[in-house]
Amino acid sequence: MSYVDDVYRGVVDQNPSQTEFHQAVKEVLDSIRPVIARREEEYRREALLERLVAPERQIIFRVPWIDDKGQVHVNNGIRVQFNSAIGPYKGGLRLHPSVTPSIIKFLGFEQIFKNALTGLPIGGGKGGSDFDPKGKSDREVMAFCQAFMQELYRHIGADTDVPAGDIGTGGREIGYLYGEYKKLTGRFEGVLTGKGKTFGGSKGRVEATGYGLLYITEEMLNSNGMSIKDKTVSVSGSGNVAIYAIEKAQQLGARVVTCSDSTGWVYDPEGIDVELLKDVKEKKRQRLTAYAAQRKSAVYHDKKKENNNQWIIKTDVALPCATQNELNLKDAQTLVENGVIAVCEGANMPTTADATAFLKENGVFFLPGKAANAGGVATSALEMSQNSERLYWSFDEVDSKLKHIMVKIFHKIDKAAREYGMEKDYVAGANIVAFLKVSEAMETQGVV
Numbered sequence: 001m002s003y004v005d006d007v008y009r010g011v012v013d014q015n016p017s018q019t020e021f022h023q024a025v026k027e028v029l030d031s032i033r034p035v036i037a038r039r040e041e042e043y044r045r046e047a048l049l050e051r052l053v054a055p056e057r058q059i060i061f062r063v064p065w066i067d068d069k070g071q072v073h074v075n076n077g078i079r080v081q082f083n084s085a086i087g088p089y090k091g092g093l094r095l096h097p098s099v100t101p102s103i104i105k106f107l108g109f110e111q112i113f114k115n116a117l118t119g120l121p122i123g124g125g126k127g128g129s130d131f132d133p134k135g136k137s138d139r140e141v142m143a144f145c146q147a148f149m150q151e152l153y154r155h156i157g158a159d160t161d162v163p164a165g166d167i168g169t170g171g172r173e174i175g176y177l178y179g180e181y182k183k184l185t186g187r188f189e190g191v192l193t194g195k196g197k198t199f200g201g202s203k204g205r206v207e208a209t210g211y212g213l214l215y216i217t218e219e220m221l222n223s224n225g226m227s228i229k230d231k232t233v234s235v236s237g238s239g240n241v242a243i244y245a246i247e248k249a250q251q252l253g254a255r256v257v258t259c260s261d262s263t264g265w266v267y268d269p270e271g272i273d274v275e276l277l278k279d280v281k282e283k284k285r286q287r288l289t290a291y292a293a294q295r296k297s298a299v300y301h302d303k304k305k306e307n308n309n310q311w312i313i314k315t316d317v318a319l320p321c322a323t324q325n326e327l328n329l330k331d332a333q334t335l336v337e338n339g340v341i342a343v344c345e346g347a348n349m350p351t352t353a354d355a356t357a358f359l360k361e362n363g364v365f366f367l368p369g370k371a372a373n374a375g376g377v378a379t380s381a382l383e384m385s386q387n388s389e390r391l392y393w394s395f396d397e398v399d400s401k402l403k404h405i406m407v408k409i410f411h412k413i414d415k416a417a418r419e420y421g422m423e424k425d426y427v428a429g430a431n432i433v434a435f436l437k438v439s440e441a442m443e444t445q446g447v448v
């Protein structure tokens with residue numbers, strides 16, 4: 001068996017039932033086969049891939065907190081410090097009932113390569129809890145965040161590990177986490193990103209993932225003789241990434257006709273009213289039914305009752321911005337039948353492996369999440385820079401740096417795909433560029 005196959009088998013054997021983690025590892029390993037083939041014996045002797053697929057450290061802890069009625073709850077807490085070859089561990093904290101070690105490990109593994117693509121000095125990590133902030137009072141969310149930080153604080157720091165937001169973790173949660181970190185350590189430092197703008201948060205971080213997704217999508221379309229202007233776009237999700245993807249797509253002249261949450265989706269042929277969506281989701285924390293109730297042109301679809309989703313709508317560009325494996329083979333077939341031109345991942349691994357293969361085989365331009373949604377973590381790294389120099393940059397300065405980073409990522413992955421004879425395979429391009437950078441740093445630093 002080849003070295004790559006040996007390592008993949010080891011991952012499956014040693015991490016049984018961690019299917020999301022297997023999926024993320026398999027995609028990367030398959031992409032880098034031509035790179036490994038050039039130096040297979042050396043990599044094997046150095047156990048480079050075995051080291052790459054094993055987290056440097058995993059911290060698992062209990063998180064006891066008290067609800068408004070006095071009931072004590074215990075949630076799990078986890079932080080995976082995956083790889084620090086090119087910088088301090090960096091990656092978000094996910095708060096969602098579906099959080100398991102497999103989910104956090106797949107996200108942490110993806111983060112290593114995403115962070116390498118940004119060109120900034122950040123290693124890969126991820127964390128979270130099965131706590132569900134939905135339906136909890138602000139005081140309960142605060143109680144949870146404080147309890148979570150009471151353990152996490154001893155493992156993180158501005159120069160060691162810098163967590164941030166992800167699903168279920170937004171500005172409110174980062175604020176409570178930061179307050180508790182500061183109370184416990186007495187240090188005011190850039191230990192978290194996505195902070196409030198009054199205490200070290202960068203302008204443009206809230207918008208960064210969604211805006212960055214559109215900057216790289218536009219660059220890819222331009223390079224292939226097209227543009228996002230006047231295209232129709234379907235988006236899934238209605239959280240941080242989705243909202244600012246919709247906003248930037250509209251600014252660039254596209255018509256976005258769908259968004260979704262975990263229970264339903266909205267078709268709005270006149271184009272999503274993004275200010276109304278922000279009011280419903282960011283301010284009032286309501287369901288999408290509340291959006292549809294206030295918008296005449298919108299039709300609400302219940303996912304369970306109708307057994308369908310937003311991918312049935314005919315559009316030119318699809319932007320999955322909700323969660324992993326939300327776009328499956330059947331969805332990909334529908335998108336292709338409807339003539340979709342491009343699928344660009346705002347979420348992490350939203351497309352299943354067979355759906356990705358089908359889209360690529362059918363000539364759909366496909367940008368993988370580790371490239372397409374890298375704008376969020378890139379801007380987090382810009383927040384770290386501002387915190388280190390104790391300065392704030394203007395929105396325009398941050399936004400223009402973000403745009404530059406996204407454009408550069410596209411050209412790096414495009415070039416690598418061509419160099420390895422896989423023109424326009426941006427999955428392969430992204431994995432190869434990132435692997436070459438991280439592996440070079442690991443080899444140079446010796447066996448550690």
Ligand code: NDP
Pocket residue numbers: 096098165166167168169170209237238239240241242260261262263321322323324346347348373374376377
């Ligand atoms: P939010 O919590 O702000 O929004 C998540 C959205 O996805 C909500 O609309 C939510 O619906 C929906 N969703 C979540 N879980 C599921 C599920 N199991 N099934 C269906 N819908 C679901 O998260 P973000 O927007 O921050 O994150 C979205 C994706 O983008 C994630 O994959 C995340 O890892 C990725 N990402 C985020 C970055 C960031 O900076 N925030 C950066 C890069 C990637 P509901 O409210 O009903 O749960």
Ligand code: 2IT
Pocket residue numbers: 090091092093114162163164165166167193348373374376377378380
């Ligand atoms: O998946 C991601 O890149 C994020 N959730 C953002 C991580 C960060 O550190 O900003």
